[in-house]
Structure formats: structure tokens, C-alpha cells
Amino acid sequence: MAKLLVKLQRYFRRKPVRFFTLLALYLAAGSLVFLHSGFAGEPTVPGSQRSSGASEGPGLPYLGVMQLSRGFKTAATMPEGRRRHGPWFKSTSKEPAERGKTGDYSSSRSQVLRGRSGREKEEDRARYIGCYVDNTHWRTLRGVSFFDYKKMTVFRCQDNCAERGYLYAGLEFGAECYCGHKVQASNASESECNMECKGERSNTCGGVNRLSIYRLELAQESARRYGSAVFRGCFRRPDNVSIALPVSQVMLNMSVDKCVDFCTEKEYPLSALAGTACCCGFPTTLFTLHEREDEQLCAQKCTGEEFESCGTAEYLLVYQTQVQDNRCMDRRFLPTRAKQLVALASFPGAGNTWARHLIELATGFYTGSYYFDGSLYNKGFKGERDHWRSGRTICIKTHESGQKEIESFDAAILLIRNPYKALMAEFNRKYGGHIGFAAHAHWKGKEWPEFVANYAPWWATHTLDWLRYGKKVLVVHFEDLKRDLFMQLQRMVGLLGIAACEDRLLCVEGQKDGNFKRSGLRKLEYDPYTPEMRKMISGYIKTVDTALKLRNLSGVPDDYYPR
Secondary structure, eight states: OHHHHHHHHHHHHHOHHHHHHHHHHHHHHHHHHHHHSEEEEEEOOOOOOOOTTOOOOTTSOOOOOOOEEEEEEOGGGOSSOEEOOSGGGOOOSSSOGGGGOOOOHHHHHHHHHHHHHHHHHTTTTOEEEEEEEOOSSSOSSOSOEEEOTTTOOHHHHHHHHHHTTOSEEEEETTTEEEEESSOOSOBOOGGGOOOBOSSOTTSBOOBTTEEEEEEOTTHHHHTTOOTTOEEEEEEEOOTTHHHHSOEEEEOTTOOHHHHHHHHHHTTOSEEEEETTEEEEEOOBTTBOSOSOBOGGGGOOBOSSOTTSBOOOSSEEEEEEOSOOOGGGOOOBOOSSOOSSOEEEEEOTTSSHHHHHHHHHHHHSBOOEESEEOHHHHHTTOGGGGSOTTSSOSSOEEEOOOSHHHHTTOSEEEEEEOOHHHHHHHHHHHHHHOTTOOOOHHHHHSSHHHHHHHHHHHHHHHHHHHHHHHOSSEEEEEHHHHHHOHHHHHHHHHHHTTOOOOHHHHHHHHHTOSOSOOOOSSOOOSSOOOOHHHHHHHHHHHHHHHHHHHHTTOOOSOGGGSOO
16 A cells, blocks of 8 residues: 555656646535535524623523524525525526527427427317517516426416416416416417426426417316405595596496406406496505495495495495506616615514515515525525625525624614514424425424424524614514505615605505415414413513613514413
């Protein structure tokens, strides 16, 4: 062995270039391994020493400043995604790189042929009608839309549109799905729909500003059902009704279904029943839907359905149709570098992703993140892959606490949620994903008590740290945002330096749920909090309440206390 090493040493002395080449290859391989492993932001509570000058509630144990321990972990155990530590994550393009690649004619033709073979299999539930031009400012299909840059398939798009009662489903850019009742554009060459579906390479999913459109044969019957139309309430007739609700029609045999059907076909998101008249329109400053009236004022029976109410000439019964209000759906990166870094800070489980969705719709600009979560990027949060200091996004999501991290931001929106709800939401996300649920075994096992013991103190220290070290902090309570979205969103947009357009904010109210709303159907049949847990959390609530009031802010909402 020693002789071999001596020979190698002599060889590399004579040929140093080869030695350095091998060394460079070795370092490059090591760098690739490093880049494929990420830092996970798993919060833990180390046994930190008590530091002087930190605030604590009267009679309560000192909370300390929670640190975030980061180590190399597998992707399966990452709760929030990878922390970016270098410029290699920074994007320099406004769209995914694939959008600029169109391929040559031969590859386009082969993709079209593959797409046709796949379409033949779909004939029993949908009929392919062609490749159509699309425009980001004036969509060809103006119903709901969703994106998945990893798993989009033709069947998934068709299924989602059919489930919502739409007649057409269109796929674009390999990952985007659009639904609608009418195709409002001209045909394009089949060779221009040349992008493979992200979830099935054997099929074609449109192209760059090109839609592969299917007519949903099985959806034609379901399109007449409007069980999913959202009831908005009873409202007084607006003064300029012909302007507020520009399309109307008299229906002698009026029913809720008929009016909703009429407004859906006319591509309007609001359907207003006024006795025998059906009116359609958008929520605007002339008709905000903010001042609801007693429903008894709208309780006039429908002429075509005696068990339904159809409103009166003075009091309108309003439903929200399946039509998507596109006035607030356009989003882009900032045209110039942001002058300030604004944090959207919250404890995990406090609704940060939902707040990002609202801010993007309200401002028209993408939000960024201190982390990288591929699932959020695939769902349409395109600012997710930008480095958080890129300056291309309107604000930055972060769960960090601690002086150094907080002082790196110029301003912050601090989102606070009831700790009982926030802890359960984060526990569900940790063990069930963004819109999933933790298994019963996790709630009953050792995971839940350990989670509460570790995370409950962090809920308090997170708020205390941001109040102490943050610059220009706007406190928003999750419960207030749900209760009065319009007013709270105005405050948030104001801090971001964007002139709030009222019509756009009204549009956001109709699109507020987003893709990451956990279904409320699955709830625990028991209270997971023990008396000891409640006593501990109640102490933290009082500490945060005191800290807010010391800064002349309103304390925590009353519903934090019933327990």
C-alpha cells in the first residue's frame, strides 16, 4: 500500500495538471451533493439561559428568545421547505425557464401526434376541439383556473372543470388549467400547442399563450346544477342599478337556478334576484356587498319555485356564480427593485400562505419567501423560488424570530392568530401537508404533547421578538382579517406602498379562499388540549396581550380567552 502511495505521489509531481483536475472534479462532486441537501427550519426550544432585559409577563415563566436549530435533514422531514443560503436559488427570469423554449418543428409535430393519441382515450368524457390563442389580459376561458407545475394532467384538468359545472377545459404551458362556459378566441395552429403535460409526458397541454381546449361531454348535464353557487345575502337595490348590474332579464318563471344559470352564461360572478328580474354584474363601489339586510326583506317566493326566495324590486338576493372574477387575477414581479424589504411575519399555522394569496391578488405582484417550498411554487406562488433579497417581490414570508433575522427587514406585517387554532393548524400541516390532516394516531400519541410543549412558547416569543426588534411593524390579527377582509387588506396594502384599488379589493373578497384552504369538514371529535396545556397557553396569551397594549395597540381578540 505504501509503495502504491509513493508511486502516485511521484506521478502527480511530474504531472500536476492532472492532479488539480482530479481535485477540481472531487470538489465539484462534493458541491453537488451539498446543493441537493437543504437546511430545514425545524423549530425547537433549546434550554436557553435567561438573558437580561427581556420582557416577561407578571407571574409567568420567562419565555426567552426562541432559536431555530437547522441541520441537514431529508426532504421527507422538512416542514417548511429549504432555507436558501446562496445566490444559486435566485431567479433572473419572470417566468419559469421552460416558457422561453419552443422547440423545433419536428419535435412539436411529434408532441402533437402524441397528444392526439391521448385525446382519443378521452373521447368518452371529453372531446378535443383544438388549439386556441390565449391572452393574459383577456382570457379565452374566464372561469376558475389553477396551476400545478409538477403534476398537471389532461384528466385532472377536465375533472376539476367538470366538477364545477363548466363546459370547457383548457390546458396551457404544460401546467395551467382554465375552465369556462364559452371559448372567446380564435383558433391557432396545432403545432403551436406543443408542450408536454408536467404530469404525463405522453399528452400535450397547450403551449406558450396557447390552449388545448376540450368540450366536456359529461359536464353538460352537471352544468345545469348550481349547488356550489355561494349565497352572499340580501342587499338593498343600488341607486344606479343599470350601471352596478349592467345585464338583466325578466323571467316570469323565476328560480335561483335560472338566474344563476343566466349570469353564468353571461360570464358574470354575481347573480342578483329581484322578484321576476335577474341582474348580473361584478362587486364594485356602487354595489360592495358590505351592508347586508335582514333576509326577511328578500323572502318573496319565486314564481317558478315556491320553496325558494327570489328577492323583491327593492331588496336583492345575491348569489356568487362559478365565474371567476378576473379583475384581480393578473400577477407579476415588481418592474423595478423594491426600495424596502417588507416581511410578512407569522408563527407557523397563523395563515401566512392565505395572507400571501390575498396580498398577491390585491396588489398584482408576487410575494417571496425566506424559505423554498416546491409545493407552493407548483401551486402558482412564482415568487417562491426567488432569493428573499432579490427585490422582485412585494413582501417576504418568514417564520423567523430573533434579533438578527428581524432587523434585516425594513418593515413588517405581523400576522397573529389564536394560539389554540394556530397550533392545531401547524400540527395538521406538519403531519398532513398544506391542506391535509394529521392522523388520529398522531393526536393520541406522544407527537401532540411534545409539539405543544415546543411550539406554544414560540407562539409568544415570536410576537414579542417582532414587537421588540422590528421596524415599522403593522399588527394584523388573523381573526380580524377573516371578519373584515376589505378593511384589513387596505391596511396591509398601504404598508406595502401600493395604492389600493377598491374594485380590485372587492374582487379579492370573492376569490379569498385560494388553493390552500383546509376543508372544515374533518374536525376532531374531542378537545386535544389538556388542562395543563390550557393553563400554559393562557399564560402566553396574557403575556402577548400585555406586550401589545404597552405599545398602544389593541390587545388580542376576545375569542382567545374562552378556554
